[in-house]
Amino acid sequence: MTDPLYHCGFVAIVGRPNVGKSTLMNHLIGQKISITSKKAQTTRHRVTGIRTDEAVQYIFVDTPGFQTFHRSALNDVMNKSVRETLSSVDCVMFVVEALRWTQADRDVMALLPKNTPVILTVNKLDRAHDKLVLQEYIDRVRAEFEFAAVEVVSAKHGQRLGELLEQARGFLPESMPLYPEDMVTDKSQRFLATEIVREKLFRYLGEELPYSMNVEVELWEEEEALQRIHIAILVDKEGQKGIVIGKDGEKLKKISTEARLDMEKLFDCKVFLKVWVKVKSGWADDVRFLKEFGLD
Template identity: 60%
Template sequence: MSDSDNMDQEQAFRAGFIAIVGRPNVGKSTLLNRLIGQKISIVSRKAQTTRHRITGIRTEADAQYVFVDTPGFQTRYKSALNEAMNRGVTTTLADVDVVLFVIEANKFDARDVEVMRLLPKKRPVILVVNKADLLKDKNQLLPFIQGMASQFAFHAIVPVSAKKIMKVDVLLDAIKPLLPIGTPMYEEDQVTDRSERFLATELIREKIFRLVGDELPYSTTVEIEKYEEEGGLRRIFAAILVDRDAQKAILIGKNGEKLKEISTQARTDMEKMFDCKIYLEVWVKVKSGWADDSRLVRQFGYE
């Protein structure tokens, strides 16, 4: 290849899909939000907050990054919901150009090993060592990285702090040359391929996890029953589904205060995200065993 061909290769526009994978609670959703510079994926301290593949798009002058945030690969619990989410992870890995395998600094256990076994051998994999800022002894980081380098043929290893936006630019620079030469797949100002309706359900779920996450089991979901657009106003009517009446009482709270707090915080975030006024009405329904019902899991979009 001539020098001019090499220069053309370097200057060509690049666009491709990048999967973000890892066990639960390593910071994948926070990383996605930082990489695209805007919140589109919900975040909480509770494992398995992310249940769907969320696509985040970052467009620069010479590249378009299409990130796919996946649910944390689950090995501890078995249900129709968890099986559907795990299938989402493996399907995504087969369809992307680059893989980001996210782990925590100085933490690598059997759950990470399970995810590493899924990593493709024929696609570049970048190891993202997240939460590097939390290490009290920074001298521990290099030996940890050297140990990880012997575990798999990573194309690169990049320590970051998604929460503090540390070294995220270095990660983007590592990804860019691995993307195929091509044309943009999405509009320049588009940051996700998900609908407002979908994002509304996610924002309500985030508030549930943050405000009552420790009191409720994992099997809670949100269903938008009506979504209306009237110029600069969105009217959204949503049902929170739980397994039992006792869980319904927890979500509603004394005199309805907990449900009101969930609704108010979700509405505030929706108005910021959608840049319009929101009328939001939320109620709670009991639908026992939905997370173990394959038909309902598909109905709620977890396939």
């Protein structure tokens, strides 16, 4: 990696909630580090994923979906995160859903920087069967913003991701890699553990899951060939505890078991995981509390 033509830079992945941003980043780096869910608005932290190829290192930043419908300190923080991310990257992938263009998409587009290259990234290619209709859709979106490039992909099925990477490479500066070749994220194991638990919550609780919920590590001990981890699931109201725990504790048991298996695979060691639910009223509107979680 001493080639003077080596490229390295930061790429932001932005879009309205639930267009597939996290799925896209996970596939681009070849490893799951950002949670995915069919329920919108699951990403809260800026997650950095790193892909190192022979001639380029991409540093991906996965932002929260820009939120306009529900006002709270949490959502204000998430929207601020989007703006700050866009002001400090070399390239932006603006992800939209093929054949769907909404006011929420326009709200995010209004935040796009004018002096940074933006790639219109049309996701869910597998849903667009008529090429002519797809082209008309792309033309309609392009008429509203001066995009530097356009690429159509299917993040879920891994289609045309190589072409998207090549487009992004052209906008990255000549630079030596900023991270080691085998590094795929700058996030700690503690952060990744909480993300894994949050994903299971979204997956198994579905529409029952309250948005006013978060996850925190209360104990992390490293023993020989074992990680001992205690994680608390925070809910806003006493009545929400039962939703997470489920009848006879079955939901919480399933969430905990699958989270443990994912952690063992990711951390490459045995994990003893204890998960429980506790109430912390008003946390989503408590700015001080959000700062403690690194969400400010």
